[in-house]
Amino acid sequence: MSEFRVGQRYLSETETEMGLGLITQAEGRHITVMFPANGEVRLYAAQEAPLVRYLLQDGQQGKHADGWTFIIEELSEAAGIVTYHGKREDTQEQVTVPEPQLSYQIDNNPALTRLLAGQSERLDMYQLRCEANQHIAAYQNSEVAGLLGVRTQLLPHQLYIAKTVSDRYHPRVLLADEVGLGKTIEAGMIIKRRLMTDRSQRVLVVVPESLMHQWLIEMRRRFALSFTLFDEERCEQAAEDTDNPFLTEQHIIVSSDFIKEPKWQSALSDADFDLLVIDEAHHLQPDADEFAQVKALCESIPGLLLLTATPEQEGSEGHFLRLQLLDPDRFSDYEAFLKEQEHYKELAEQAESVTDDKKLDELLDKYGTGRVMFRNRRADIGGFPERRFHAIELPEFTPDEDMPWWMDDPRVDWLISHIKENRNSKALLICKTAEQVLDLSEALRVLAGVQAATFHEGMTLTERDRSAAFFASEEDGSPILLCSEIGSEGRNFQFVSQLVLFDLPTNPDLLEQRIGRLDRIGQQNTIDIYLPYNAGSNEAILLPWYEQGMNAFRQCNAIGRKLYDAFGNFIETAIEKRQPLSDDIIQQTQELSEAWRELNKQGHDKLQAMNACRPEQAERIIEHINTDSDVDTVADFMLAFWDRFGVNNEVLDENRWFIRASEHMRIPGLPGLPEDGITVTFDRVTALNFEDVDFLSWDHPMVQAALEFLSSDDFGSTCVAQMKNTAIPAGAWFLELDFTNTVAAPAKTAVQEFCPQGNLRLLLDSQGRELSDKVSRELLDQQASFLDKKTARQILKQLRGPAQDLIHGAQEQARRWQEDLISDQRAKISDTLQRELTRLEALKDVNPSVRESEIEALKEREATLLTAIEQPQLSLTAIRILVNNH
Ligand SMILES: Nc1ncnc2c1ncn2[C@@H]1O[C@H](COP(=O)(O)OP(=O)(O)OP(=O)(O)O)[C@@H](O)[C@H]1O
Structure with missing residues (x-):
């Protein structure tokens, strides 16, 4: 067909991720298109080629194959090839760029590329994508992410510990609740929250052999966490293919005897775990030969949780030496530690009169087991038989x-x-x-x-x-x-x-x-x-x-x-x-x-109780969990997701569904969805009553995967829909844009704590007026209705140019929003980490209890975060065009 010419640039309608293609042959009834992004060469029948011509307009930004950008001032055409004339943005030189010289990377916003390629997705898919984006931002902003889907009763003493400990950058604490009050549960919550908020990535759990399976099952059943049991045999096997067997899994359980084996010592220490959990820690005997190995392991991993209900089971000095594993500088002198205990009564009296939580922290920090040891007692919790x-x-x-x-x-x-x-x-x-x-x-x-x-x-x-x-x-x-x-x-x-x-x-x-x-x-x-x-x-x-x-x-x-x-x-x-x-x-x-x-x-117990649980804060945590894990919101989202993605869901009763993959699944699989299906609930009480039912919350791997699919892939990223509103002229159109801001930083910095995903919605009329404050998404959704693909494509053809212009302007506005957001986040990083640094340095003046390495780690974290935040990522994740048609 004569309209195709060698050198012209086209987008694939169906595979926009291939970038901008270049026609290399156009003879007879076939054309050949090369896609430099992935090196593919495609042959199409000219009449049916699923291609969209890529043309820029004046005022728009173009990108040259050498990487520089220019603003188009004029276009000319010769023999079907367009040449762009304009000004380079970096040097301000006048340039002439024939279209074959355009970069194949047209834009790092796939949504925009898809719009240009004339793609429009179903309205409900677009809505689901936008919802997913909101849920992601809400989740990343939630103060209780990771604690939403624990299959446990929400007990204040456990949640207080879970939140307090998991939020510390490198927690090193002794969980010493009286026997049976839930230390394993607390540890599970801490692990889950840290993993879900990227505060931890690699976890090693050490337990007596008799408890290995119980831990494995508790972690899976209560927290949807997958651990792998490692023993001698497994390590030997893995060692055949890899230098370090422990690098083959992220979350590992080994027995207490296993870590005493010198054979695996260096592999364990080099395996880059960031959180070590040792259950029944009273068995760590300072006078045993292998104590030095355990100590070395504890020193090599930044986060450490020791669990024991009977910290002094093997004597007070043993207790002290285990505290020393947590913080060798603070617990450096046993005699001084004993002496300190003589003043607990006065300290408790002093602490009781402090009403400000931060001041109380400071006081507890400076003396005794302070904020290192958490011990809840039956007498304080009440309600035991x-x-x-x-x-x-x-x-x-x-x-x-x-x-x-x-x-x-x-x-x-x-x-x-x-x-x-x-x-x-x-x-x-x-x-x-x-x-x-x-x-x-x-x-x-x-x-x-x-x-x-x-x-x-x-x-x-x-x-x-x-x-x-x-x-x-x-x-x-x-x-x-x-x-x-x-x-x-x-x-x-x-x-x-x-x-x-x-x-x-x-x-x-x-x-x-x-x-x-x-x-x-x-x-x-x-x-x-x-x-x-x-x-x-x-x-x-x-x-x-x-x-x-x-x-x-x-x-x-x-x-x-x-x-x-x-x-x-x-x-x-x-x-x-x-x-x-x-x-x-x-x-x-x-x-x-x-x-x-x-x-x-009068002393000891009171101080421990003050550190172990602050009832008002604990209640706030529970309130947060209840708000952020609203059952209906999760359920509505997942039901819609299953419907769109081909997961059959059958209602079993008010709170339970049976779900199974259908033949029409739009994605290869979902974590936690076995071939023969599974029963799920969104309700905690149902989950507690029925062990075999999976508890779906924002924390669950299946729900997280659904969010991830919808946000990272192109599902629903562009949509043309119609609306019927007699109050505005027929043919009037609107553009709804969703931007996200993210900051990428090395996992160890736990960047999400300061820079959770931010979302910006803009709604523009055809004149570029911003209406998002006046017209909410929900209001628009009520008026919007489906448009068939063909009409959508025709509309896109007509509105592509003006829409692109509006997007260009909106991107400027989004960049300003991003700057404000980043500046707030930057301030938060500096404020929080500087405050923490001051606290540690002040503490160091009172007693030599703070490790220099802790201060260094804090400084390094701040520096890395402040560097990372200089390169935030602004993405246009979804675009909707709404045309009034009454
Ligand atoms: N919040 C909760 N909701 C439901 N069950 C819980 C909760 N907390 C603890 N349990 C159950 O209570 C029991 C004791 O909890 P857990 O094993 O965590 O206690 P522990 O302090 O580690 O015990 P031990 O001192 O014996 O090591 C377990 O069966 C646990 O599943």
Whole structure:
């Protein structure tokens, strides 16, 4: 066809991302177009070529293949080739640019390119794109992003910690809530929020082997977080293909024993993790050989969360040395640390009179465990069930060497009767060793025909989980779970209300951990703790010390370990000699425990409570979560998304949908959408009631992917629609433009905190008058209706030129908006980080507690952010032309 000439420039109507094409052959009925952007050469039938001629007009900006830009003043044409005459923007020289010399990169705004190519998408797709952009900006601006979709009850003490800790640039803290109050949940929330806000990218979780699966499942179920378990075998395998196995995944769980292996030390330290979480951290023993390795790992990772309900389980000095892992400079002198504690009472009194949160932070910062340690206590939270204690004295027992001990140990008889009398309820039994568990299991099977579930270190992880599930099963589960001491930590057994202590540990913190399996969040019933013991046994010796001395069975016992430090010698001697403890020791224990409790109550506990939860702030966080995760908004958006993108959704009830990919999916797949479908809800309560239902919120990977698809691809980026408004002349037209501003910076700077996506909507009439304040998007949507593709294309042909002119002007306006936005963000970066710097430097003057590296990191962050913000990205993400047609 004669209208095609070699050298002319065209856009592909269907693949605008190929940039500006150049006709290289135009003979007969075919034309050849080269697209330099991706080096493709396409052959088209001239009559049906899906191409749009690319022509600029005077006043517009052109770009030469060498990269410089010019403003067009005049056009001329010869043999079908247009030549542009104008002025170079950089040198102000007059230039002449024939169209073959135009750059193939016409504009970095795909929406504009698509408009020029005559593309118009469905109105509903355009609306969805704009909505997605608003949701993205709202999400990035939300103060509680990452906490919106946690599948948990919104408990103030947990959310306060989650938000406070996750917002710190490099948090290094001890999460030490009393047993069962939700440290794992808090850690999960912190991880989730940090990942969702780009504050963290790579996370390493270290837990006792017995808790690895539980963590994996909790992270997935409650936070939609995918972790991978790494063990020796996995590392060996990965090491065959890569130098560092830990770089193959972003979120990794390993066992506490694993990190002690020197073999993987350097790989772990070099794996660029930015957050390390160590559960049951009281096991980190400063006097153990491998402590140096753990210390090195803790030093190599900027963020560190240590979790323990019993920080002083292994003594006060161990506690101090673990605090030192968090902040070696602050906790540099043990004696000074002890001395400081003597002043906690006065400090607490002083702190109580401070009403300003920032001042309180400063005060807590300067003394004691300050803002490093978070400990919530049952007494402060309230609402926990009562504990009842039943000590059952049984006759003395001496095992017969020729018979298994369990044949005539009176505790076994008691246990069998107990199971029989309590057929309708389950019991958890904890004893010291795996051997005891195996013997007891045999005893119950042989003597009573009871099949007990077991849990001990001799079983594999999968066997343990299977066994715990057998115990938990309501229909045909076991009435009792026999656990060795490994079952006394971390596991969740709050669906049980009876605990049988088959023996007693000498360390009160271990007893506390055992009781904590049942006395934890979610426990609905009064807890019955049974201690069947034989007269003259170790348990008979320990019982009065625990019960009368410190009331350890009925209440939480934070001072147990200290009492053990004070009376341990007497206890060990009494056990060795098989003699009861003297009344005097019991009396002294009682007096000391009362005195210490009182002292803690006035100082230590108060200070910890002030740091662990500030109720007003916690309530504000919950309010924020409720506002920012409005169920209807998420649901409306996702339902519309599924409809447009070919995901079948079937309503199951008011709150649940079954969704499955259809044959008409417009995208290759969605994260979290398996082939055979999935049931989802947008409602937290439903999510808590139905474990198998996915909880969709703005935090969920599927919802995030939907937002990402809509914003990063071209879906709905251009649209021509009609409106019927008799108040304005027929044929009047309007241009609606959506701009976004983003700032790209290295992930480690967590740039989103200061520079979340900003959106600007402009609405122009054909004269270029800006109307966005007067006519909202919603109002326009009410009047807008669909236009068929053909008419849309005709309109575009007519309005392309004038629309382009208006866009040109609007871009100027958007740039001014961007400058204001960036200047606010720049000020916020400087203000916040300078304030933080001043705080750290002031703190350093009071005591040498601040690491120089912390100050350096802060300065570096500020410098990087301030550099990044100099190159913000303004994008025109969506364009709509509305033509009045009545
Ligand atoms: N906000 C919540 N909503 C629902 N369940 C919760 C919530 N917080 C905690 N739980 C449940 O309560 C139990 C205790 O929580 P978690 O395991 O996090 O406590 P912990 O402090 O880590 O326990 P431990 O001291 O034994 O290590 C778990 O079963 C957990 O799933």
